[in-house]
Amino acid sequence: MVQHQADEGILGSMEQTLLGGRYQVVRRLGSGGFSRTFLVTDLHLPNHPRCVIKQLKVQDKDTGTLDMARRLFDTEARVLYQLGNHPQIPALMAHFEEDQEFYLAQEYIEGSRLNRQIEEGKPWSETRVVLLLQEVLEILSFVHRQQVIHRDIKPSNLIRRHRDGKLVLIDFGAVKQVTSSPLLDAETGATNITVAIGTHGYMPNEQYAGKPRFSSDVYAVGILGIRALTGLHPQKIEEDPVTSELDWRQYAPMVSSSLVAVLDKMVRYDFRDRYPTAQEALEALQNLPNPLHGLVGTQIYQTWMKGANGRGPTFPDEDSNTAVGPTETSEPTAFADDQDSTSLFPVGLAYGNGNGSAAGTLPLIADAHVPGFRRYPRRQSLVIGGCLGALTIGLVLWRSGLTIAFELNGAGHMIPFQMATVPSLTTDLGRLLPPEEKAAFLTRQGDRLLAKGRYPDALSTYNDAVASQSEYAAAYLGRCKALIALKRPLEAIAACDDALAYSTYYPEAVRSKGNAEEQQGKLLAALTLYEDTNRLMPAMFEAWLDRGRVLQKLGRSAEAIAAIDQAIARNRDSAEAWTVRGEATWSLERYDQAIIALEKALQLNPDYAPAKELRQKARQTLGR
Structure with a gap:
């Protein structure tokens, strides 16, 4: 109670002050032992866009401690600045020191944390877990290529962004490093300049010992997959007393042997037996056999995206009869508290060598009941998809984030559940998806067409997305980009203006509008927009x-x-x-x-x- 009252008093005083001379506090988002976070508006930019300020809490303000805090704080800022160029890592807007306090201003991420979706006692299907792991490893591959080890991969550090349905990886930890452990060794008096973080259950033994490696992150991602598959927190899974390996398979007996092999290698006790970097683990997942080899369930899966206005799909086990329900929170949950406790240990700064390249992002998928399909006992069902040779529709559905449900007939042969009633993804998608999700799905389809140079098809798909959900900003941005590619700049500017009307903080739309102005030869107008984008998203x-x-x-x-x-x-x-x-x-x-x-x-x-x-x-x- 005393601490809460103290925090409220601090918040009240901060609301009356401009942090860094430009950031007006709107409200507190979270407060922990190491830092406080606040939602703020930037009064120096047009329309006063929102961002998040993280304030480091330094308890001991003697000269040596402050110097150490300053050095480690600057280290995190440099890492964030370096990594923020990736679209699925929050951009660093600014960092500054004021009255011996340290502040990071970061991109505002509105979305839902993964730990609100990976629930205790509710295992995920194998297909859903594989796609989740691939998406996380694609982001992490970029991080490793920048010679950085994250050191705290866990569900609460992954955000499903409302705007476009993509995962965002957050919390690179140097702020917590400062206050996590004593900065002076109690026995020798020497300065402890190497501190880092980790979370019990997700941290391998070498990280406990103060020697994290790239494969330490791989271990944490593997644990994430095991948690989703088993529905158990990793601290509840025992180790084999002889080998020290995790004895997790008894809690997920239906998982395919191929996925078991990959996960086992990701979470080996000895780091030398794991995949050395995220890229190698990603390639192993991408080379898994098609899902025919595993029992996954009888429901059709649909691409899971956050739609407009903060609404998203309801999961099958939730108490709801509707296809769409309100999202867990509208806060930028990248910065909220969570039930996973972060522990800190003295270790070296986490840099090393690593190579690899990120692949295209796969969507997270969620179970959804579909009209026209009968439900069958799980033991008589198989879900198949992926590369099934001549079965073209299977390939199309799998590549689109969907699978086809099959059953065994009396003779033991597989037959599709009412195969002829499977709707066309291009002509009858509305039968599967509510408007918000349909808009997000079509926008992702448009993005793929745009990347392939199929500009008219991309534009048509974005138009369909807008028709489905008239306030979906990402669809307007896609339309703007397609029109630029088609040399139609006036229409492109109108589309970018629509995107900005429905999303006030949208640096990508500001930049694309600049591209359209440049295409018209209006160089000064374009330059102004590019400068605005640099201020909104320096990375x-x-x-x-x-x-x-x-x-x-x-x-x-x-x-x-x-x-x-x-x-x-x-x-x-x-x-x-x-x-x-x-x-x-x-x-x-x-x-x-x-x-x-x-x-x-x-x-x-x-x-x-x-x-x-x-x-x-x-x-x-x-x-x-």
């Missing part, structure tokens, strides 16, 4: 590249170089960014720098025509 590489490109078109080469350097700091593997830098340095007669930039571009992409043309021009001019 977005593409907006810095856009800004540098337009500045160069305007003949402002020195400014272009500054912007491009910001882009390259976020993504060194862009041939276009290096080419623009080469062009800008050439304009300023910095010929050696131009040659270096163009050669770097051609190393990344030997066939990139703009770089080849500029490099040839340089050779002819300089004779080398």
Whole structure:
């Protein structure tokens, strides 16, 4: 009670103060032993967009402790800045120190934490778990490529974002590092400068011992999968007394042997026996046999997406007869408290070597009853999907996040449940999905078509999404991008304006509107929008590249170089960014720098025509 009253008093005083001279506190989101989090509005930006401030609680404010806190706080800020370029990791907006307190301003994530969906005593199906693990490992593969170990993968650190249904990985832990354990060794008086975090049940033995590795994260993801499959918290699963391996399979006897093998390797006691990085674990999951080999259930699965207005699907075991129910919370639950206790241990800063590439994101799926399909005893049912050769409809449904239900007839042969009544995904999707989910599903379909260069088909699909849910901002953004690809900038601007009307904080839409203005030749208008995007989401590489490109078109080469350097700091593997830098340095007669930039571009992409043309021009001019 005393602590609660103290927190309320602090909140009341903070509401009267602008944090960092620009952030107005709206309300407190959470308070724990290590930090407090607040929902704030940024008064320095148009429309006062929301973001989240995390305040570090430093109890001991002597000079040595504050210096250590400052160093570790800066470390987390650098890591977040580095990782925030990924669309499924919150972007760092700012970090600052004020009155010997430390603050992080991060992107506002509105969504539902995974620990509200992985419930005790309610096991998930095998198919659903595989898709979840793949989506988590795709994000984690990016993290590992940046030479960072997360160290605290658990359900409450994964958010299903309402806006587009994608998972977001949060909490990279340096703030908790500062206050997690004594900064001075009680016996030697030496400064403890290496601290890190972890959660009981998700943390392998080498992390307890202070030597986390990339495979420590792999272990935590494996535990996440086992928790979903068994419906048991990992602390309730015993170890084999001889091998020290987790004895979890007795709680999920129907899981296929192929998935068991992958999960067992992910959670080996000895880190040397695990997949070394998330990428290797992801590849193992992607190479699993098709789901025909496992009993998954008799219900059709549908793509699970958060729709507009904070509504999402109801799960089969929930007390509801409706297909759609209110989401668990409308708070940015990335920053709320959770039942998983985080423990902290002295360890080294978690950096190492790792390689790999992220694959396309697969959707999380949720069970849903479908009209026209009969329910059968689980022991007589199989769900099949994936690559089934000539069974084209099976492939189409599996690739779309759906599977087909089958049963055994009297002769022991598999026959489909009313196969002829399976609706067309393109013509009768409304039979399966309520409007909000249908809009999200169609938007994801449009995104895939757009990525394949099928712009008219993508535009048509986005239009269908808008027709299904007129307030779904992501569909308008997709429409904007498709119209830009089709060279229809005026219509694209209108679509981006619609996206911004339904989502006030939407940096991607601001940037795309800039692309449309640039396509019309309105370079100054485009530049303003790119600058706005840089302020809204500093970690977005593409907006810095856009800004540098337009500045160069305007003949402002020195400014272009500054912007491009910001882009390259976020993504060194862009041939276009290096080419623009080469062009800008050439304009300023910095010929050696131009040659270096163009050669770097051609190393990344030997066939990139703009770089080849500029490099040839340089050779002819300089004779080398």
